[in-house]
Amino acid sequence: KxxxxxLAVAMFIVVFPAxxxxxxxxxxxxxxxxxxxxxxxxxxxxxxxxxxxxMLTSIRGQLAAGVINExxxxxxxxxxxxFKLKGEGIDVEAMIPKVRAFQAEIVRRNTLLAHTLDGExxxxxxxxxxLEFDGTSVExxxxxxxxxxxxxxxxxxxxxxxxxxLKQSFRAKELYExxxxxxxxxxxxxxxxxxxxxxxxxxxxxxxxQGTLVEPYKDKSGN
Numbered sequence: 001k002x003x004x005x006x007l008a009v010a011m012f013i014v015v016f017p018a019x020x021x022x023x024x025x026x027x028x029x030x031x032x033x034x035x036x037x038x039x040x041x042x043x044x045x046x047x048x049x050x051x052x053x054x055m056l057t058s059i060r061g062q063l064a065a066g067v068i069n070e071x072x073x074x075x076x077x078x079x080x081x082x083f084k085l086k087g088e089g090i091d092v093e094a095m096i097p098k099v100r101a102f103q104a105e106i107v108r109r110n111t112l113l114a115h116t117l118d119g120e121x122x123x124x125x126x127x128x129x130x131l132e133f134d135g136t137s138v139e140x141x142x143x144x145x146x147x148x149x150x151x152x153x154x155x156x157x158x159x160x161x162x163x164x165x166l167k168q169s170f171r172a173k174e175l176y177e178x179x180x181x182x183x184x185x186x187x188x189x190x191x192x193x194x195x196x197x198x199x200x201x202x203x204x205x206x207x208x209x210q211g212t213l214v215e216p217y218k219d220k221s222g223n
Contacts, residue, residue, distance in 0.1 A: 189204060
């Protein structure tokens, strides 16, 4: 079910003190701590085989957990996928543990935070998703790396979600407006309730910014 959030049209720029520390410009990749290269178990498979292997792994997991049984339609689907993959020369029994380990490592890495950035004054681009607002004035918002995050698609991992707090209100001209945010970054997990048309949902962020400047996004070409 698609959920929508409405926001009135307007724009307000927050003043940035001239004496403040020069900000460090970040990308979203900077919010992910560096780690060893994660080897994909899919590197020798085509896209269809990757999807089928993930589906088979999921069904096997549901069967082991007792969510489904051997009379469930998914069980028959799994047998067909297994037969197909084995016919294509794929060692299913060897691959499934690798897929599970790969998925578990991705989940783990999605919880890691770049603690070396704590306390830095930073400048980060992203899209505005309001959390607290009065009329058209936004007092607190999520900064997310892509349009549709948290509403049309599942929320980003916590190391790709930032809560922005403002001392002065910001007025966005549209939902998911692209902006640059400048302020002091804090590395600490926090959860906020996101108000939607059909209710509320909790969103967890790994970072927050005490925003001192919000400005329309422009890339190096000025667009």
